Amino acid sequence: MTSMSFTDAVHTCLTAKYATFTGRARRAEYWWYSVLYVIATLVIVGTSLAIEVPLLNLLLLPFIVPMLTVSVRRLHDTGKSGRRMLIALIPVAGPVIYLVAMTVDGTPGANQYGPSPKAVAHPVG
Numbered sequence: 001m002t003s004m005s006f007t008d009a010v011h012t013c014l015t016a017k018y019a020t021f022t023g024r025a026r027r028a029e030y031w032w033y034s035v036l037y038v039i040a041t042l043v044i045v046g047t048s049l050a051i052e053v054p055l056l057n058l059l060l061l062p063f064i065v066p067m068l069t070v071s072v073r074r075l076h077d078t079g080k081s082g083r084r085m086l087i088a089l090i091p092v093a094g095p096v097i098y099l100v101a102m103t104v105d106g107t108p109g110a111n112q113y114g115p116s117p118k119a120v121a122h123p124v125g
């Protein structure tokens with residue numbers, strides 16, 4: 001088992017598993033991609049303060065799809081359905097519960113969503 005680097009996580013999320021809702025994702029894959037997502041959001045918002053919100057969402061779209069997919073795969077790694085993401089919509093407590101779910105270690109070995117990503121070699125780009 002090797003650790004997943006920032007580059008590996010970004011490559012996996014933006015190319016190899018861009019729109020893949022099946023399977024599992026390691027914590028490192030989720031958190032490293034989250035770092036990229038926050039940076040991309042700050043850059044796009046910071047450089048386009050005069051842009052309307054719908055256009056801003058359009059600029060962020062290439063980053064939103066993989067954020068959703070890696071979140072679902074991360075929940076799968078803990079043995080939970082991707083629908084659990086909807087818990088974040090509950091005011092105040094929902095986002096906290098969601099973030100805690102993203103920090104929990106994955107189910108060891110295979111679960112109903114596939115083999116453990118820690119046991120499977122990740123693509124190196």
